[in-house]
Amino acid sequence: MIRLIMHGCNGTMGQVISKLVDKDPRITIVAGIDVNLHHSNPYPVFTTIQDCNIEADVIIDFSTAAAIDSLLDYARIKKLPLVLCTTGLSAELIEKVVTVSTDIPLFFSANMSLGVNLLMSLAKRATEILSDAHFDIEIIEKHHNQKIDAPSGTALALADAMNEALDHQYAYKYDRHLDRCKREKKEIGIHALRGGTIVGEHSIIFAGQDEIVELKHTALSKEIFAVGAVKAALFLTGKPTGLYHMEHLMNE
Numbered sequence: 001m002i003r004l005i006m007h008g009c010n011g012t013m014g015q016v017i018s019k020l021v022d023k024d025p026r027i028t029i030v031a032g033i034d035v036n037l038h039h040s041n042p043y044p045v046f047t048t049i050q051d052c053n054i055e056a057d058v059i060i061d062f063s064t065a066a067a068i069d070s071l072l073d074y075a076r077i078k079k080l081p082l083v084l085c086t087t088g089l090s091a092e093l094i095e096k097v098v099t100v101s102t103d104i105p106l107f108f109s110a111n112m113s114l115g116v117n118l119l120m121s122l123a124k125r126a127t128e129i130l131s132d133a134h135f136d137i138e139i140i141e142k143h144h145n146q147k148i149d150a151p152s153g154t155a156l157a158l159a160d161a162m163n164e165a166l167d168h169q170y171a172y173k174y175d176r177h178l179d180r181c182k183r184e185k186k187e188i189g190i191h192a193l194r195g196g197t198i199v200g201e202h203s204i205i206f207a208g209q210d211e212i213v214e215l216k217h218t219a220l221s222k223e224i225f226a227v228g229a230v231k232a233a234l235f236l237t238g239k240p241t242g243l244y245h246m247e248h249l250m251n252e
Contacts, residue, residue, distance in 0.1 A: 001025070002026060002027040002028070002233065002237050003027075003028060003030045003056040003057045004021065004027055004030065004057070004059070004060060004233060005030065005032070005049075005052060006018060006043075006059075006060055007060065007061040007062070008033065008034060008061060008062040008063030008067070008086075009033060009034045009039075009041060009043075010032070010034040010036040010038070010041070010045070011036075011062055011063065012222060013062035013085070013225060013226060013229075014062055016223055016226040017060060017062065017229060017230065018032075018041070020223065020227065024230065027233065027234060029042075030043060030056050031043055031045070031052050031056065032046070033045070033049050033052060048070070049071050050074060052074075056080060058081045058233045058236060058237050059071070059075055059080055059081070059082045060232075061083065063086050064086060065086060065087075065149075067086075068084070068093055068097075071084075072093075072096055072100045076103050076104055079103070079104055080104065081106070081107075081233075082100075082105075082236075083232045083233050083236060084106060084107065085109070085112055087149060087152065089153075097243070098243060101241070101243035102241065103241060104241060105236050105239040106243055107233075107235070107236045107244040107245070107249075108244070109157075109232070110153035110154050111153065111157065111225070111228075112224075112228030112229045112232065113217070113225055114224075114246070116154055116219075117250060118250075119158070119202065119215055119216075120158055121247075122215055123161060123215055124161045124164065124165050125165075126204075126213065126215065127162040127165040127206075130206045130208065133208055134185070134209070135207060135208040135213070136185070136208075137189070137204065137206055138189040138204075138205045139155050139188065139189065139202065139203070139204055140205070141154065141190075141191070141192055141193070141200075141203075142192075142193040142195070142200070142201040142202075143193070143198055143199075144194070144195070144199065145194050150194065151174065151191070151192040154200070154202055155192070155202060156190070159188050162188065162204075170186045170187055170188050171184070171186065171187045173187045173188065173190065174190055176189075199219040199221060200219035204216070228246070228249075232244075235252060
């Protein structure tokens with residue numbers, strides 16, 4: 001049985017994963033990390049990753065960007081495979097993620113949903129076809145009112161996937177209210193909405209002359225992200241050193 005450390009165990013996603021793992025005979029949580037100790041957990045919980053002295057096979061992280069630097073150091077020192085699910089990382093942290101992946105197997109995805117990653121592939125293909133027909137591209141993402149980062153990591157990942165198909169020639173436009181000018185052709189608009197308990201919704205709009213194509217993914221519960229994270233942990237265990245993404249899991 002695979003032994004898991006749940007980093008961010010008492011957050012919303014940590015609790016969802018804990019319940020999911022409890023029903024999975026292939027994997028078990030042997031320790032949790034969280035500054036919040038108000039939950040009753042069936043495994044020991046440490047306030048910092050450095051305090052954890054329990055042997056494990058893999059780490060799943062759903063925490064905050066502020067905790068990632070020390071987590072990466074711990075995983076590298078302990079030679080532990082890491083499934084990194086926290087979004088909103090700085091460019092410096094992302095660079096460190098890439099560096100650490102030369103020492104351990106590291107799974108990093110802006111979104112752990114299989115459906116979202118399929119959307120990413122479809123969006124890239126649509127871009128290849130529609131950009132030559134001068135379609136404008138806009139992304140709209142919606143999340144609950146407790147989400148800290150905006151735009152979402154998924155929205156940025158969608159934009160990056162499409163921009164790759166455009167030879168990285170397009171700029172990202174996050175706000176228009178200060179501009180008094182027409183929309184530039186080589187830009188991708190990215191817009192964030194926050195409200196209520198929206199789990200997550202991403203829409204990509206390709207607007208052309210007299211026709212609109214829209215691709216959309218709606219998350220109805222947080223369990224879809226938990227399922228993806230557990231799948232990634234099972235996938236990553238035993239893999240050689242390197243940086244892995246959802247495409248690797250989908251093509252397994």
